[in-house]
Structure formats: C-alpha cells, structure tokens
Amino acid sequence: MSALATGATIFLYDGNPLYPEPLRFFELIEKHKVTIFGTSAAYIHYLMGLGVKPKEKFDLSALREISQTASTLSPEGFEFVYKDIKHDLFFNSISGGTDINGCFAGAIPILPVYSGELQGRALAMKVEAYDGKAEPIEDEQAELVCEAPSPSMPTYFWGDDKNMTKYKAAYFDYYKDVDKNVWRHGDYIVIHSDTGGITFWGRSDAVLKPSGVRIGTAEIYNVVEQLPEIADSLVIGQQYEGDIRIVMFVLLKEGYKLTDELKTKIRQTLREKTSPRHVPKLIFQAPPDGIPYTFSNKKVEIAVTKIIHGMEVANRGALRNPNSLDFFMEMKDKLQ
Secondary structure: OOOHOOOOOOOOOOOOOOOOOHHHHHHHHHHHHHOEEEEEEHHHHHHHHHHHOOOHOOOOOOOEEEEEEEOOHHHHHHHHHHHHHHOOOOOEEEEOOOOOOOEEOOOOOHHHHHOOEEOEEEOOOOOOEEOOOOOOOOOEEEEEEOOOOOOOOOOOOOOOOOOOOHHHHHHOOOOOOHOOOOEEEEEEEEOOOOOOOOOEEEHHHHEEOHHHOEEEHHHHHHHHHOOOOOOEEEEEEEEEEEEEEEEEEEOOOOOOOOHHHHHHHHHHHHHHHHHHOOOOOEEEEEEOOOOOOEOOEEOOHHHHHHHOOOOOOOOOOOOOOOOOOHHHHHHHHHHH
C-alpha cells in the first residue's frame, strides 16, 4: 500500500503462478515493464527444478529488483536468480510478520548480497538471536527476538482482558522466567558475525529434534524441493517410542508417482547434502488439496503436528486451503 504513496503502480496477479505455464510471470514482467517483482521461495525452487533460464527467453531489461519472502530460500536459490534470471539486479530476501506489519530483516541496497542470507536487521528493529540461556549469540542457530519496541508492533489484542494476558503470552512470556521482557517471534535464525547477514531456518515451534539434535525444517525443504519430481513438501516431528521421528509428505509434479525408488532417492539426497539425522523415517504422498498454507503463503507445520498428536487445531480460518487438514486427520491413527 505504501508503494502507492511514492507514485508507483502496483501490478497484482491473482491465481496459480504456474498457469498456463511456469514462466507466465516473466511474460508479464516483459509486457508491462515491471521493475520490482515480489515472489516466493517456493516459486524460485520450482523453476530451479525445471532447469529453466528466464533470461534467455524474455526481455527483463526493466526489472531491477526481485523481492522474496514467505519461506526460506536456499543458497542455491540466490545463485539461480543471478545466474538464470538476471545478473544485474538487486535480490532482496526479507522476513518479518503480518502481526508487526513489517520486517525484522531485509534489504540494505548499499551492501553485498550473500547466498542464503538476508542482508541485515531492518531499521528500528533491535533483533538478536538468543541461545538456550537467553543470551545473544552469533554464528549458531537460535531464537529470533526483538529487544526493544518497534514502530509498527501491535499494542494489544482485540477482546483481551485488562492485563493483556493473551497478548503477553503470544510474544513476551517466553523468557519471563529469566527476567527478559523481549518480543519472541518464533523464528529460528543465525546471525553471521562476518557479514552481519541473517539466515532464517523456519519456525522455531516446528524445529525437529530427532535424538535431541535440532534441525530447522528449511534445511530439509531446501534440498528436497530442488528434486525434479517434487513440487512441494512438508515435514513434521512425531513423538514415537520415546524419541522424535521425521515424517515427510511430498506433493509430486504431474506425471510422477511416489515409488520406492523415489523414496530412496529422497533419502539418499538428504543424507548426502545434509546429514543422516535429516532423513525422514516415513514418506507419504501429500493430499490432493496440497500442503496446508496460511494466506501469507507459509507452510503450516505446527497445525499438522498438533493433529498427528491428537490435539485440536483452533484456527482453520487462517488457512487458504483448510480442507487439506482432513487428510492429516485420517493419517493420525495410521501414524500411531
């Protein structure tokens, strides 16, 4: 909305980005001379899997920036943008939240872009990564917190009590046992000491812990969704026999089936590119309704995890495809 105040024209596309063919967006960028293109990691990873080179097919001379958000983009995704879309543009990966109406980390146009990293903290955002002792840490995966009020943060919840119990529980109670009154957003990040950049590893609530080893879901998605057979995927951690086992659901591209050979390929690729801990114990085909997503295009691992463990999911209305959860309700007993 604020782009209108600068005199810019906003071009919106409503519908399947792959229809009638996967490079439709670039046709529109060429035709309408779009200068800033906003997209998702899922779309970039999909194009990578196809092996396409938009720069060879379209005139993208007007395009000067690509802004990407919603989910975590792999380092290879950054390289694909510069190598196969356009080498002389500004690639701007951002992350924030609907609730803060802004970004915790994102663009700094005067600094270099490093693969897999958001360039730095957003203005007025006192972002740190807290370790298990609630102390700021660099170069290790940790919880994203904001240590000071930010200009656009919500000040209360509609219908909350006079003590703002729900509001405090949502953001500020996580570290109250150690007397830290900070905003805990629920993202898992690494702040890099050498570049000042920030890598996001997905929701900390959805972090997988097989045998006590913490794994960000993005570490798995970034590998699996580059396979040519995979259109999308979802992983959860299931409590099973005293440990956590990784369960994967894959949405296949047209013409592919989830055979034993494909399951083996998925496991071998993850073992080679990550570690044996990242390999899922079980792999299933995703439902026809697809992977569950919020309206802001974020995967809903937590809701599926709750369903698998027999818990209620309160806010189906926040999903753009709530019927997809019915499949996981049916899977619950099978996974026991």
